[in-house]
Amino acid sequence: MSEALWIKDPLAILADGAEGGLVVKDGQIVELVGKGEKPKTDAKPFEAGEHVVLPGLINTHHHFYQTLTRALPAALDRELFPWLKALYPVWAKLTPEALDAAVTVAMAELMLSGCTTTTDHHYVYPKGLEDGVDIEVAAAKRLGLRVLLTRGSMNLSERDGGLPPDSVVQDEDTILADSERVVSRFHERGEAAMVQVALAPCSPFSVTTSLMRATADLAAKLGVRLHTHLAETQDENAFCQELYGCRPLDYLEDCGWLNDRVWLAHGIHFSAEEMPRLAKGGVSISHCACSNQVLASGGCPVCDLEATGVAVGIGVDGSASNDGSNLMQEVRAAFLVQRARYGVAKVSHKDALRWATRGSAACVGRPELGEIAAGKRADLALFKLDELRFSGHGDPIAALVLCGAHRADRVMVDGRWTVEDGAIPGLDLDALMRRHQSAARRLQG
Ligand SMILES: [Zn+2]
Numbered sequence: 284m285s286e287a288l289w290i291k292d293p294l295a296i297l298a299d300g301a302e303g304g305l306v307v308k309d310g311q312i313v314e315l316v317g318k319g320e321k322p323k324t325d326a327k328p329f330e331a332g333e334h335v336v337l338p339g340l341i342n343t344h345h346h347f348y349q350t351l352t353r354a355l356p357a358a359l360d361r362e363l364f365p366w367l368k369a370l371y372p373v374w375a376k377l378t379p380e381a382l383d384a385a386v387t388v389a390m391a392e393l394m395l396s397g398c399t400t401t402t403d404h405h406y407v408y409p410k411g412l413e414d415g416v417d418i419e420v421a422a423a424k425r426l427g428l429r430v431l432l433t434r435g436s437m438n439l440s441e442r443d444g445g446l447p448p449d450s451v452v453q454d455e456d457t458i459l460a461d462s463e464r465v466v467s468r469f470h471e472r473g474e475a476a477m478v479q480v481a482l483a484p485c486s487p488f489s490v491t492t493s494l495m496r497a498t499a500d501l502a503a504k505l506g507v508r509l510h511t512h513l514a515e516t517q518d519e520n521a522f523c524q525e526l527y528g529c530r531p532l533d534y535l536e537d538c539g540w541l542n543d544r545v546w547l548a549h550g551i552h553f554s555a556e557e558m559p560r561l562a563k564g565g566v567s568i569s570h571c572a573c574s575n576q577v578l579a580s581g582g583c584p585v586c587d588l589e590a591t592g593v594a595v596g597i598g599v600d601g602s603a604s605n606d607g608s609n610l611m612q613e614v615r616a617a618f619l620v621q622r623a624r625y626g627v628a629k630v631s632h633k634d635a636l637r638w639a640t641r642g643s644a645a646c647v648g649r650p651e652l653g654e655i656a657a658g659k660r661a662d663l664a665l666f667k668l669d670e671l672r673f674s675g676h677g678d679p680i681a682a683l684v685l686c687g688a689h690r691a692d693r694v695m696v697d698g699r700w701t702v703e704d705g706a707i708p709g710l711d712l713d714a715l716m717r718r719h720q721s722a723a724r725r726l727q728g
Contacts, residue, residue, distance in 0.1 A: 285309055285698065287326035289316070290663070295679035296336040297636060298655035304331060307661040310475055310698035314657055331665065334692065335679045337636065338655050339399025339662030340610045341643030343569035344510075344548040344598025347389035347403045347419065348374065348382055351723040353606040363516045363578050364488075367446060370603060373726055374407045375450040379418055381722040386422045388719045391710060392608035393599070394428055394702055397664030397691040400643075400652055401428060402598075404510060404548070406435025406485040407451050416465040420478055426710070427701040429476075429662065431647045432469075433483035433510050434462045436498070439491050444526065446488045455494045459501060466505045474651040474660060475697060481508035486515075487531055488522045495538035508544050508648050511535075515549040516580045532557045541566060546646040548598060549574075550588065551581040558584075562592035567646045570638065572616040573607070574600035585617075585638070586625045596643030597635075611666075611688050614639045618684050632684035665693040 287308040296304070303316030306326045316322050349370075352358070357369040386403070393401050405415050416434055423430040436458040439445030445452075462482050470480040482502045484490035490511075502509045513519075513531050523531045532553065535541060543565025550568035553561065561568070570583045585595050599605050599613045618635035644653030651660050666688050668676055676682035694702035701707065 287313065287322075287324050288698075289322050289326035289328045290331050290336060290665075291328040293331040293334050293336045293665075294668070296655065297338060297633075297680055298336075301655060304336075305655060307695070307698050310661055312655060312657055312659050312661050315655070333667050333669065334665040335668065335683060336655070337397065337664045337666070337680075337683070338640040338653050339664050339694065339696065340397045340614070340639045341596065341647060341653055342393055342398050342401040342599055342610050342613075343546060343596040343643045343646040344571055344600050345389060345393075345401060345403050345608065346405065346601030346603070347386040348377055348405060348407060349601035349603035350385045350388045350392075350608065350719070351377070351381060351726050352603045355603065355727060358603060362518070363580060364446065364518050366578060366604070371447050371451055375409045375448065376726050377407060377409055377412055378722075379412060379414065381726060382412060382415060383418050383422060384715070384719040384722045386419050387426070387715055389602065389608045390422060390426050390428050391707055391712065391715065393610055394426065394694055394707060395690055395705070396609040396611045397666065397694060398610045399429055399662035399664065399694060399696045399701075400431070400647060400649070402431045402433060402481070402510070402647060404433045404435050404483050404485075406437050406483065406489075408436075408453050409451055413461065416469065416480065420469050423478060426707065427696055427699055429652075429696050431479045431481055431508070433481040434465050435483040435485055436462075436494065437485045437489040438494050439489050443491070445490075452489075455491070455497065458494065459497055462498070462501055463505065466507055470505075470507060477697065479507070481510050483510040486512040486519070487527070487534055488519060492527075492538060495540065499539040502544055508546065509540065510546055510548070511540075512549060513547040514552040516578075517552065520552055530557075532560065536560070544648075546596070548600070549580065549583065551575060551583050553584070553588075555587075558588055558591040558593060561588070567594040567596065567642075569596050569598040569643075569646055570617055571598045571600035571605075572620045573613060574604040576616070576620065577604050577606075582620060582624055584624075585621050586629050594642050594645035595638055596646035597639040609689055610639065611683070611691070615684050615687055632681045635684055636680070661695055661698040663695040664691045665695075667692040
């Protein structure tokens with residue numbers, strides 16, 4: 284049993300009835316403290332008078348390896364399909380050392396922006412990178428970040444009418460065998476789980492129907508979640524129409540994917556008729572506001588999805604389309620793009636924060652995360668308002684979103700501090716950046 288900690292009298296907190304803070308014990312929030320009150324639990328105080336306390340932010344879509352190809356000249360100013368075609372040959376040169384550097388950079392960037400749980404969608408497996416998930420698990424454990432890593436896959440290459448080249452795809456048997464291996468080796472169950480694994484064929488245009496179906500069956504058998512990209516672009520609609528004679532959602536349903544294990548990245552091009560089918564199935568959506576704008580893919584109808592009963596979370600998406608992994612900035616981007624779409628009455632800063640916390644918790648299937656309440660896991664992001672950008676603020680929580688907070692002062696995951704004074708203890712960022720930049724140069728050269 285660890286000593287209880289009282290996050291005492293915060294400047295502001297995103298929770299009801301917690302003006303006096305909260306108490307953390309054994310990785311869990313055990314008590315909220317009302318205004319002017321003291322905790323019932325015997326707890327050591329942490330003075331939070333300068334901190335705005337949020338539930339830890341949850342990132343529901345990313346491709347860590349893409350931090351190695353940010354702002355790549357060959358991929359600039361292209362839409363999704365030509366953008367991917369420009370990048371696949373570069374990604375085909377990915378090595379275990381480069382992936383380790385990329386994963387560490389992405390995780391560090393996320394953590395410093397207030398992230399406590401992240402997913403990653405790793406689907407590129409050139410020869411020599413068969414242990415991609417193993418590398419990611421090791422990095423997450425080193426840094427103390429909670430993760431839902433997905434065993435991604437591609438098996439439909441150019442030769443068979445798909446988009447990626449042969450050098451980055453694997454065959455179905457190899458993919459399914461490794462999926463089973465990484466789930467049995469790494470997937471933890473229960474509310475305190477720090478490492479979980481989901482299965483994630485990449486997209487309709489890079490995976491065969493047979494693999495889509497087999498992956499859904501395997502996920503049901505193993506009791507894990509399922510993820511893929513869907514309804515991202517009009518090109519994808521046209522591809523599905525041509526190859527499968529239907530729209531992407533019809534195809535997904537035909538593959539056995541309309542169920543509550545599933546969360547989908549993007550979810551832009553759904554019709555009004557399709558949204559209730561998502562809701563009925565219990566499918567949730569990862570909204571990737573920056574990526575959608577950079578690639579001009581379109582805009583996710585977040586409020587329409589939510590009104591239909593579909594949970595929506597936030598994802599930074601791969602760093603080659605965003606090109607950053609800052610989750611707090613992604614909250615602001617989602618707020619801006621959805622505010623512009625729906626107007627002031629429908630979208631507030633609190634909605635954007637809700638998407639990145641409770642909405643994202645639904646995407647990753649972890650109702651014990653994403654909220655500051657007794658009984659939830661102690662995942663917290665604490666921001667200070669001592670930067671120039673906040674000077675003159677009124678509402679401290681609104682200031683985080685509206686003034687553009689980008690760096691947390693402290694982050695806690697399962698009761699342990701993972702960020703202190705704006706830094707990750709034990710991580711030499713300069714050395715990491717040198718290692719990462721030289722890996723990127725080798726890949727791009
Ligand atoms: Zn993506």
